[in-house]
Amino acid sequence: MSHISDNDKNLLEAIKKRIAKASGLSEVSDWVQKDYEFVVFFIEDQTGHRLSLSTVKRIWKNEFERLPHTTTLDILANLAYNKDWHSIKKEHLSPEIQTIPKREMEKKPRKVKSPKLYFLILLAVLLLSVLGTYLLSTISTRSPSKVSEEVSFSYEKTVEGKIPNTVVFRYDIEGVDANRFFLQQSWDSSRKVEIFKGTNERTDIYYIPGYFMAKLFADEEIIKELPIHVTYEDWFMAARQPMEKIYTFSPNLWSKEDYLGIDKRKLAQKGIDLNKKLQLAFYYVIDFGLDGDDFEQTTHFKMEPLEAIDCPIFNLHVQGVDGYYWIMFGNKGCESELEMRLGDVIHNGKNEDLSMFGTSVYEWQKVDVLTKDKEVTLKLNGTPIFSSAYHQSIGPIMEISYFFNGIGMIDNVQLKNINGETIFADDFTKR
Structure with a gap:
């Protein structure tokens, strides 16, 4: 992550406005909870990548002092202009380019017509990112986007078929390079808690039953998800x-x-x-x-x-x-x-x-x-x-x-x- 410059701020604002317009929403000043939730759905529908609700809120409300993680910026940039963040930034700063090339986007949510094509494109971007990092680094630093398969994340319920239900989460984040780490027990961002290197357990209570997706965050990026089935008979x-x-x-x-x-x-x-x-x-x-x-x-x-x-x-x-x-x-x-x-x-x-x-x-x-x-x-x-x-x-x-x-x-x-x-x-x- 890096401190945000005026150029970065203006570019991010242009991306946000384009995504909001494509999703059919009004000015962000009029947004309520369900509008932010819809943007989360819209981004996932169009890109195949899901950003957390708290991340979307933070970005659209400008509640950040540093740029979001590069992976997040790439998702938004590709959705808005079909190019990654650094490519758009380079074009945006070039004297020969007066405006950012626009990407034609449908004005209403649509079906993902070719999941395989999205997967191949995203895989290619990820592989290029990994290769570039390897060539530019003398030390192998494992960023969140490259370690999701290596991070361990598991749980154990203390009771079955009853509410409340305490769940013991176990994790290993020692090999991940990030400033801060968080655990969120479900979709509810208010239940997001900070965890730290040197620890490997965290408990939380589920006060309602449901089929939840617990998440591990490195900075703003979800690096691991874990389904939690809290049943009730x-x-x-x-x-x-x-x-x-x-x-x-x-x-x-x-x-x-x-x-x-x-x-x-x-x-x-x-x-x-x-x-x-x-x-x-x-x-x-x-x-x-x-x-x-x-x-x-x-x-x-x-x-x-x-x-x-x-x-x-x-x-x-x-x-x-x-x-x-x-x-x-x-x-x-x-x-x-x-x-x-x-x-x-x-x-x-x-x-x-x-x-x-x-x-x-x-x-x-x-x-x-x-x-x-x-x-x-x-x-x-x-x-x-x-x-x-x-x-x-x-x-x-x-x-x-x-x-x-x-x-x-x-x-x-x-x-x-x-x-x-x-x-x-x-x-x-x-x-």
Whole structure:
């Protein structure tokens, strides 16, 4: 990493603006959490490389005193202009070149049409980088981008099928050249902690179940990822307010109705302020023994109005070993706020018409997800509303979960395999 000059700052700003424009987002001053999350998805969709949410936030908010890692700069530069950072910098500084050559980019997220081509290009860039470093160095220094296969990273849970669950992480970062190291237990950047050379263990607690991807960072670069399956043999209910603070609810606090939900009084009893934004979530986390590329899922959902929530939104999440579905439905008129990810394909209501996902969320709605060989059809109340396909398998299903940005409830949840056989079902009548 190096201190940032005015030229570097201006060049990085040009790259950021071009990526933001290509993704269909507004000025960064108007961005909220989900916009930063979408940029993470957009970068991964276009390049095959995933930057952490904290890295994207830091770069777009200009919250850095030094340049990001060269690997990160190359990812952004290649996305914006189809050239690596140093090539663009050289052109940018050359007197003969008045502007940076532009790369034609689609105005909305697209499918990755040739994963093999992306892989070969990225592999070539990586090999050239390794060779250049070797020729220019008299001492072999192993940077983060070259040691991911050599870094050891493992874990052990202290209990099975229970929450909270302490996990013991073990790692070896002694051979990595970086200024600082971090461990992050999941997607939640607020759970990112610093680790140091000379240590090889760190413990952390999971307060909710799920299929998580723990990450080891060297500076801003992810050098190793590790799947963590924190299972729970029943439904699990939790809320966040703010997102960094988790509240959990035992079954005795759940609504005594033939659906899964919780009433306002019980939320307030746990300290939830109904005059502020919140997230309510229901999880069922086991190995379902079900192929995520060939299955059927049915869910009924409904929400309750809250004064603090202008656009009530319901999120359906199916997590596989290698990918996931994230499907959003909102109240009519709120469609611009919706996003969706099906495997490696992303759709965003800011630059794509997702009006078919707007519905009367204060009334019971039925959602069907029908997937056959990575071809997805979505139905709302029995009517097909959307079809799409993806390329990269999401693998076996390890978690289903539902999220509301307010008070919500679900009923009649079913999972079936491709032969129509019921693998999981719950109508919540026996509670």
